Amino acid sequence: MKAAPFEYAVPSSIDEALALVADGGEEARFLAGGQSLVPLMAFRLAEPTMLVDLNRIPALREVVIEEGGALVGAMVTQAAAGGAEEIHPLVRQALPLIGHQQIRNRGTIGGSLAHADPAAELPAVAVALGAEMIVKGSSGSRRVVAADFFVTHFATAMGPDEVLEGVWFPNRQPQDGSAILEVGRRPGDFALAGVAARLRLGDGDTITDAAVVPFAVGDRPVASVPAREGLIGSSPGERLFREVAGEVAANVHPTSDVHATAEYRRHAVRVLAARALAQASRLSRGGP
């Protein structure tokens, strides 16, 4: 269908955008890349009475190096982020998995995070890295760590009068390795199951930090606690990764639908977790 009629505003600053949404009432929505919102409007699953277009606010397109990390403006497109070496490798590893180039040319880092689709890659990456969301409202800015930001499917910790201004990703440290893998019917499709993983190696070939985050198998990405506990203090190795992957899979509760059964998704998580850990381990040792 064609979208239902709406009012359209295109502010040139974040404060102007916030004021417009405050005046626009409950059915006012922000328009970022539109690659998730506009399909919903085409199905009339979303009928905002007002769209506040964020595409002409230059400050939201910037990537700023901040102490220990990179502050990525919410409206940095997924395509643009791919070329920004200041951003943590795991973010850039995720980008080719997002849809297709046409989608990444318009879709944004912030939009994907704010949309909070449980099958999306960037929320899982944010959780794996301990990213911080910079949320702005009429009363000021606050930072929300990724683990607290994703509440359930398509819902975040932001209030109706708040906007995601940017996201801070920490820097990769020497001896860090990361990987993200997913399975889908075709490249570019929504993931049926996926895993984002990172490892940090300390002296003596021991894992000093780790995160394994399955996605598309629950209502939001959650870092696996048993995986972290099983990895820290151990040495990387195939048997360890297989055991940890088993723990990760045992602790996800996917649902069955027309695309895949719960059993398949859980099996995929087990396979992908082991592979992602192996890849992350190779990269942390400086391998390919």
Add this chain to the structure above:
Amino acid sequence: MTMEPVRISLTVNGNRAHAEVEPRRTLADFLREELRLTGTHLGCEHGVCGACTVLVDGDAVRSCLMFAVQADGADVTTVEALGTPDRLASLQKAFVEAGGLQCGFCTPGILMTALAMGHDPDRATDSEIRDAIAANLCRCTGYSSVVRAIRTALGQDSGV
């Protein structure tokens, strides 16, 4: 802030276009209805089929997922920029020679995707091409002839 028609000005295939459009008018519908450039096709109208692919400021985008008001000030390229039936672009000739189209419904979108790949022969590997055209659904060709056509076109010095 308005639900009433909004004035926009943009460049389409090198020509200036001025119009008044409802905010909800998609770029795809604007090109087809207001500008009568019906080469851009509507397949799914929700961003999965790629039939509506055009270039906006040089980037391939799904025009069914943009509103025309968002293209104010932009430089848009549609399939009509490539050539005419009497003077096909070399990209189009490559498709004809390779049999890269049958019903032709997906073809404008695929041509725009190919155009966006640029003139870089290094990108002409089958793997790169398949990755790019995965964004466009084609029910007729089975894609092999499309890959051949694009491989030929990208390998040519003259490009488009």
